[in-house]
Amino acid sequence: MANTNEINGNKDLSIEQRDNLLKILKTRFEKNMNRHNDFEWNNVQARLENNPEKLWSLNEMERTVGEPDVVGYDTDTDEYIFYDCSAESPKGxxxxxxxxxxxxxxxxxxxxxxxxxxxxxxxxxxxxxxxxxxxxxxxxxxxxxxxxxxxxxxxxxxxxxxxxxxxxxxxxxxxxxxxxxxxxxxxxxxxxx
Incomplete structure (x- = not known):
């Protein structure tokens, strides 16, 4: 179940992978507003786009069927918090x-x-x-x-x-x-x- 980019030691996503992941994350974010009522997707997306290594990690969470989503924000560290939110323990x-x-x-x-x-x-x-x-x-x-x-x-x-x-x-x-x-x-x- 290895990711091709991971095998090569490259933790960057292609533009197509990034865009696809952001689309999935945005859809999940909007579908589950009860997890993050006070947040706006544009702010989350901007943070993700400025942190490609974190976007790669989210892709790994998604690839292993974890269905990551924003569940909080740490004001002390200025960080959005993502958890695996799949209904059952991630299949992958x-x-x-x-x-x-x-x-x-x-x-x-x-x-x-x-x-x-x-x-x-x-x-x-x-x-x-x-x-x-x-x-x-x-x-x-x-x-x-x-x-x-x-x-x-x-x-x-x-x-x-x-x-x-x-x-x-x-x-x-x-x-x-x-x-x-x-x-x-x-x-x-x-x-x-």
Whole structure:
């Protein structure tokens, strides 16, 4: 599922890719105004056009079926905040364990990748549990799937990792061995622009 530009080490989008992505993002932005009532698309687009590496990361989020959208603005850092807003955990990021250490610890049936490396390669970060809970205030997400979230170091050092989902209109936080992976578990990311 590698992006041609990524294989060549080039994190620039072609003009056609950029225009197509901006069109997709604008349509999603306008369709989901409840996520960002106080923002104007023209301001978001101008920010994106001035940050091509961030636009590349958003393209990676989109390519892996994350459906990124603006969910906030940090006045302290002057950044728009994008989360993966796909209804279920992004399809292009499932069946992965938590991190490289967990992946390397598997003796057999290793997954193709892991959440932490994928996020790093995409230029994004995993949502924290707190951010995941904020996302759930914007709609219904992960009602059939689950998503790895950034695991506190204390838990990770003991071999575990945490993931979240939403069932019965409630966000649940669970634990698993970091080396585990499931077809219905991926991860959601955050990007600041």
């Amino acid at each position: 990021r499932r069946s992965i364990c938590y991190d490289r250490e967990a992946m390397d610890s598997r003796k057999e049936h290793k997954p193709e990748n892991n959440a932490m490396d994928m996020a790093y390669d995409m230029g994004i970060k995993l949502l924290t549990e707190e951010q995941y809970r904020e996302l759930q205030k914007l709609g219904k997400f992960d009602t059939k799937t689950s998503s790895w979230v950034k695991t506190p170091e204390k838990i990770r050092k003991l071999g575990g990792a945490i993931f979240c989902d939403c069932r019965y209109d409630t966000v649940f936080v669970y634990h698993n061995g970091a080396e585990s992976y499931y077809g219905a578990r991926g991860f959601r990311g955050i990007l600041r622009v």
